Amino acid sequence: MSAVIDAQRAPNVRRTAPHSAPSAQRIASDEHALQVARELAQDFARGAAERDRERRLPFEEIERFSRTGLWAIAVPRAYGGIGASWNTVAEVFKIISAADPSIGQIPQNHFGNLNVIANAGSEEQKRFFFAQALSGARFGNAGPERNSKNVLDVRTRALLDREAGDGSYLLTGTRFYSTGALYAHWIPTRAIDDEGQPLFIYNRHDAPGLRVIDDWSSFGQRTTASGSVVFDGVHVPAGQVLHVKDFLRQANNIGPVSQLIQAAIDAGIAHAAVRDAIEFVTTRARPYADSGLERASDDPYILRDIGNLTLRLHATDALLERAAGVLDALPETISFEQMAAASAAVAEAKVLSTELSLLASEKLFELSGSASTLAVHNLDRHWRNARVHTLHDPVRWKYYAIGNYALNGTPPPRHSWS
Structure with a gap:
């Protein structure tokens, strides 16, 4: 893989492709997964502010993360994994994201792709790709086109290689918002075939003609490296192509699972902001002069706001757990009614996690005072990330979907953003 790095923006970034898939440990149970996630989070939290400040991409942290076996917990039991509950998956994302949400976001597409393979892959593809995940291989993503009409407008083309005559394809296109691609061994993407039908294509990171470009310049989630992926006539063997036309017409959990993970990341950011607000108020903030108090933590207005943030945090956790429970209760073959109920439940969690992550990361400064804005603390990263x-x-479209479903029984849209 050719990883193109802007040396002026990120002079300390390692300029090598990902290691070959590490020998990953095996997670024994859901409880084990949560224990390992908590231990990793303590370590990741220590360097989070510095990584954000310097935009130091977490190559080493991602290697350690995937070696733990946490990236394979969604592999079904029938293929050697533990088939972790979606509640456990969401909790792992929340725990890691509370420590460093960039690291927390990087595997989101990995888990989304494992779910796509579980639902739409052939038996041979499941055996192969699940074995890859269990060995420690990471799946990234080549995201939506940057200049297309919207995220559902796919212009990347995969044309059948008729000269080869072996069912392989030639892939051409440019994608953006490619979270995880720079750290990945496999870089999946969506494409349209000769007849305009949808494909999910899984590309090796070092395939000739594939380039990952580190051109992500956002002020938040700075170390996700969610930049561009270019496919220039990449040869894709038939076994790395999922034909999903028929699958996408069926009821499935792809969208709700994707959105559950997004909500878990936002919930993690909210946890971090509330945690740091409480820590700053209790250890550094001074009481307002007119209050007549000795400690900022006795200010009744601060107490009121911390109380509000705390109850909203607990409500967010409860809605996230409820949404994961709805997904966990789905049968192997689901109906469109069950798909709609799952999407609506996840949308509720997404609304609250979104609003709280923004509210808490803003209230942090109001409650902590001017000292909390100093660059040495880098507390603004919470708001930027959120x-x-x-x-x-x-x-705003989640509110619409929830209301339309509750009032009119209209199912939410069926795609990965719903």
Whole structure:
């Protein structure tokens, strides 16, 4: 893979492709997964502010993360994994994102792709790709086109290689918002075939003609490296192509699972902002002069706002757990009614996690005072991360979907952003 790095923006970035898939440990149970996630989070939290400040991409942290086996917990039991519940998956994302939401976001597409393979892959593809994940291979993503009409407008083309005559394709296109691609061993993308039918294509990171470009310049989620991927006539063997035309017409959990992970990341950001607000108020903030108090933590207005943030945090956690429970209760073959109910439940969690991550990261400064804005603390990263990540899919449309479903019984849209 050719990873093109802007040396002026990121002079300390390692300029090598990902290691070959590491030998990953095996997670034994859902409880084990949560324990490992908590231990990793403590370590990741220590360097989060510095990584954000310097935009130091977390190559080493991602290697350690995937070696733990956490990236394989969604592999079904029938293929050697633990088939972790969606509640456990969401909790792992929340725990890691509370420590460093950029690291927390990087595997979102990995888990989304494991779910696509579980639902739409052939038996041979499931055996192959799940074995890759269990060995420690990471799946990234080549995201939506930057200049297309909208995220559902796919212009990347995969044309059948008729000269080869072996069912392989030649892939051409440019994608953006490619979270995880720079760290990945496999870089999946969506494409349209000769007849305009949808394909999911899985590309090796070092395939000739594939380039990952680190041109992500957002003010938040700075180290996700969610930049461009260019496919220039990339040869894709038939076994790396999922034909999903028929699958996408069926009821499935692809959208709700994708959105559950997004909500979990936002919930993690909210946890971090509330945590740091409480820590700053209790250890550094001074009481307002007119209050007559000795400690800022006794200010009744601060107490009121911390109380409000705390109850909203608990409500967010509860809605996230409820939404994951709806997904966990789905049968192997689901109906469109069940798909709609799952999408609506996840949308509720997404609304609250979005609003709280923004509210808490803003209230942090109001409650902590001017000292909290000093660059040495880098506490503004919480708001920057929340603002950028919550733009992934506009929450105003979540309100619409929830209301339309509740009032009129109209199912939410059926795609990965719903």
